[in-house]
Amino acid sequence: MLILTLGDFFDSGFPSTPAISHSGSVLKPDEPEKPAVRKENTAEALPEGFFDDPVTDAKVRKVDAPKDLMDKEWDEFQKEIRQVNNASEAIVAEDDEEGRIERQIDEIDEQIECYRRVEHLREKRDLAKDRLEKKTGASEMEEEESSEDDEEQLLELLARDWRAKGALS
Structure with a gap:
């Protein structure tokens, strides 16, 4: 280590920096700090269409990516089809x-x-039933009369027969 005295300092041609021991680190001259750049400021500072790719451009500016003409037409077509x-x-x-x-x-x-057909058939049935009852009532009387006549005829027939004469009396 080199120690200089004040008298020697002015006489020697050494630089004016003091001799300080360091542990291997080198002092760098102070650089002016750059202002911190935020993404928000960058996105706002970039003009629209800065990037060639519209999707990337929209992503950096944090806006919705524009749809290309084909996509817009396709969406409109689908909307029309849904309406139809x-x-x-x-x-x-x-x-x-x-x-x-x-x-x-x-x-x-x-x-x-x-x-209507069922009612018509019921009316026919009732009419036929009435006719049958009238006919049946008349035929019962006729049957009674005819059965009495039949008995009389039978008795007369039997009376004519000589063999039956003794059987009936």
């Missing part, structure tokens, strides 16, 4: 409802016709 499909489904549903109502009306008309 909704209208088509509404028309089909309305037609189905009308068809269902018409079928129900036809079924009801058919049932009404069947009930």
Whole structure:
């Protein structure tokens, strides 16, 4: 270590820096600090279209990436198709409802016709029953009269027969 005295200091041609021992670290002259750059400031400072890739440009500026023309047209096409499909489904549903109502009306008309036929057949049955009762009532009287006549005829027949004469008396 070199120690210089004040008198020697002015006489010698050494630089004016003091001799300080250090442990191997080298002192660097102070550099002016750079201002800290934030991403927000960078994104705001960059103009739109700074990057060639629109997706990267939008990502750096923290905005939604613009869709290219094909994607926009595709989205519009799909939206139109959905609207047309909704209208088509509404028309089909309305037609189905009308068809269902018409079928129900036809079924009801058919049932009404069947009930008319049933009532007509019941009327025929009642009429036939009345006729049968009238005929049956008349035939019972006739049967009674005819059965009495039959008995008389039988007795007369038996009376004519000589062999039966003694049997009946």
